[in-house]
Amino acid sequence: MNSPNEFNLSCPIPIENYPRVLLAHGGGGRLMHQLIEKIFTSSFKNEILANRHDGATLNLPAGKLAFTTDSYVVSPLFFPGGDIGALSIYGTVNDLAMCGARPLYISAGFIIEEGFSMDTLWQIAQSMKSASQKAGVLIVTGDTKVVDKGKGDGVFINTAGVGIIEHDFEIGPRSIMDEDVIILNGDIGRHGIAIMASREGLEFETTITSDCAPLWETVEALLKSGIEINCLRDLTRGGLASALIELAEQSNRQFVVEENAIPVNPEVQAACEILGFDPIYVANEGRLIAFVPAKDAAKAIAVMREIHSDIKPSVIGKVSGNSPGTVIMKSRIGAERVIDMLSGEQLPRIC
């Protein structure tokens, strides 16, 4: 679990002078420059960022790039298994990975509420530093805004990412084929339940930790193994169910999923039962589904298992052409039902 005290380095802006972020820290003057220099540039340091221009200049080979963005508004900012800083890096890295792109460069935009703890901001920057190193990306450009007290919620972070596509696969909903199998890389529902438990002060026998993790390593291994990858999607807001339904609609195909084959940690399952949640709708931050031809299923699972020995990938279903745009769930007792998206989320502000 990350916590505001996990990192040893202490905040380089003297807390006795500026214990909290002021509106002036976003005003374009000396204080803003000091905040950016001491909190962000010193944490993320790299040659591109050091140019301190209005944007970063990147040298890239010709070819296909992936470009994506996500804003992070999670509450609470620190939770078992992660924090908003790590999430803001991994979430965007994962969106690039789902395009089959090697994540390279990240931008970071901070919207800070006046009065936010300077030390907590520093801890978040340290977490972003550590996450970007783990994910192999550079934070090359950024922006800092401060909004009046009561007009924000601590800190919101937006990251955008640029990655490079080094292969010829067309990875996306349009490439999903009949008879593809659907592989899930691990157990579902950890992130949503970790946030919920943390928010509501719920206690379980062991602490349920978020699955928050970068997924490029897994995708890279799949690409290198020679498996034909048709589509990838990470499971975030709306959980496994919403991702499946989105892809069924976008590919205009039908998916048949075995409820029995979907791994759910017993404590997550218990928490879901207490809270009245269905784990297939609960958010994740380190899980993906991959659509591959049936012949490649065993190999794909072996590759995934090699990368993350602690989670269990499995085939959870397959693509079938009967009733396009729908997802059928076969229950443990053999009953079939069509699953639909919820209107909203069982739990807001989880990412």
Added chain:
Amino acid sequence: MNSPNEFNLSCPIPIENYPRVLLAHGGGGRLMHQLIEKIFTSSFKNEILANRHDGATLNLPAGKLAFTTDSYVVSPLFFPGGDIGALSIYGTVNDLAMCGARPLYISAGFIIEEGFSMDTLWQIAQSMKSASQKAGVLIVTGDTKVVDKGKGDGVFINTAGVGIIEHDFEIGPRSIMDEDVIILNGDIGRHGIAIMASREGLEFETTITSDCAPLWETVEALLKSGIEINCLRDLTRGGLASALIELAEQSNRQFVVEENAIPVNPEVQAACEILGFDPIYVANEGRLIAFVPAKDAAKAIAVMREIHSDIKPSVIGKVSGNSPGTVIMKSRIGAERVIDMLSGEQLPRIC
């Protein structure tokens, strides 16, 4: 002036059903998909966005790219001469242009406060559509989050931008040379005063409008004219003074600026006097300074004038090597003073 009623098209989400944005509109389910589809995808439509994957896939030639980001938290959302939507496109386009890059692709991340007017969100999307067309960019990927009422301020927008550098100049603070002249493309202080007047209900004889505008056309014309461009910087938070001081420090050179040569609209000047502001610190959103060799000054001004006949570019000063890292302002009566950055901004939440 843009206003919520300027655009004729009416909001495609029936106002009688959803007059306001709900938390569920950010929850990853049906309502979120409907909001994204009807408000954003329908406004920004292009082939790349239509792929509806986790990120956009872009085909780019080899070479140097520019990558930048900015969050927009301006209050009020609509002001004379612009709105948060136009600002969120032009601001990021301008950061790319300052790297000498042709702006191509934009990402858009929305953080919406629960209860925000659906129709206003639609008007903002329409304004972004119109601004992106004017600036020649495509909005290719995005993200939507909804935060609880009281934890945001209507809407915050983050955009990131990718542009391509099609020339061999090294445009940036490190390329500034002694004896370069400093050219300003027009009168300063409009944006900050327009926001201030709008926020405080101040009335002047004529409405002071923001200078909010895209700058790539000007930069492109300068590049094509064969002028040697050493550095470009757009003037935003902190105004002309902060931009000059930043560049003097980053280039380790001294700039000498003639106060007399800096154009200020008489009404902006009057407003500044009433409010106790110095126009050199007031925010702009369509102004830049260019550092070019003295021999190219007349040509640069002629090129700028051709692009925007309504504003008056002028040489405001030059680079001199005497006292590196400082900016000297020569006043109207001949006195010299060293100008420094303010600690914060005279006015927060202006961009």
